[in-house]
Amino acid sequence: MSRDARWKALLELLVERGRLEVEEAAAELAVSAATIRRDFDQLAEQQMLVRTRGGAVVHGVSYELPLRYKTARRASEKQRIAKAVAELVAPGEAVGLTGGTTTTEVARALAVRGDLGTGSPALTVVTNALNIANELAVRPQFKIVVTGGVARAQSYELIGPLADGVLSQITLDVAVLGVVGFDVAHGAAAHDEAEAAINRLLCERAERVVVAADSSKLGRRAFARICGTELVDTLVTDAAVDQETVRRFEEAGVRVLTV
Template sequence: MSRDARWKTLLELLVERGRLDVEEAAADLEVSAATIRRDFDQLAEQQMLVRTRGGAVVHGVSYELPLRYKTARHASEKQRIAKAVGELIAPGEAVGLTGGTTTTEVARALAVRGDLASGSPALTIVTNALNIANELAVRPQFKIVLTGGVARPQSYELVGPLADGVLSQITLDVAVLGVVAFDVTHGAAAHDEAEAAINRLLCERAERVVVAADSSKLGQRAFARICAAEKVGTLVTDAAAAPETVRRFEEAGLRVLTV
């Protein structure tokens, strides 16, 4: 296993468990304890975990994996969700995309849609995500509007008053939200309050709101609320979503698509 693959696995295990012991991690990854100690030390230097005696812990309640370490998690589910979300968008619409791995897949799904290959533009994409703008800017079928703001290295998203200023001047047909948690009672949420504020503004400027979230995000809570569940028109998730969870969202008035 390469170092990058090992680090990605260690961080994912740390997010799931909250704490890892050196010996436990060494057994899980089938490497030596010395290798894990070295990995923990190097990750701690990058402020991606907190070193403890004999192991490591996450930073705290607002901890989140940087985007580059999340791309492989639930990858096939996210691609199916993205394709289904892309099919909900009509040519000529103005679409808001938040940052995140699932919305990045939505952007890629839109990029390969044959009926969007012509037109000037076929879609207007408004986003605060640097990586999404970078991927779509070279495609002539899209008009790309990128907000200003301060970049968050964890998600490549621009946040703050500069982003607010752009979004307050536009209207959208649809906003597609990537979330870290979505619950009927507590609504859609993110780890970071500045990120949640921009996502909330995208929702307010849109005629309809779509949440694109794999089943691991459903029924979960996170620190910063984006919007109430009732503000969302459609939830697109994967087929592993618990039937009871799906039923609760439907009873709250959402259209739920499982793929």
């Protein structure tokens, strides 16, 4: 196992359990305790965990795994969700994409839709995510608008008043939200309040709002509220979602698509 793969596995275990002991992690990953100690020390230097005597803990309840370590989690579900979301977009529309692994897959699914480049005007994509803008900028069939702002290392998203200034001047046909949690009573949420504020602005500027979230995000709350459930038109999720959860969202007026 490479160091990057080992770090990814360690961080995922840590997010899941909240605490890891050296011996426990070594047994899980089939490596030596000395290797895990070095990994914990190096990850602590990057402020990605807190070192303890004999192990490590996450930073707190709002701990967020950096985007580069989340790309492989539930990958097949995210790709199916992304394809379904991309099918909701019509040629010539203006689409807002927040940051996140699922919305990054949505950008890739839009990129391979051959019909989106045939109309006039071109499909417009507005995003505050640097990685999404980077992937789509080479696609001549798209008009890419980047919000500006200060880059946030965990998610590659631009935040702050510079982003506010751009979003206040535009209108969107659809905003696609990646979320940390989406709960019927508490709405869509993110870890970071500045990130949530930009995502909220995208929703306010859009004719319709689509939440793209795998089933593990549903029924969960997070620190920073993006918007209430009443502002969401469509939820696209995977087929593992609990049917009672689907019923509750539908009763709240959200169309639920499962893939």
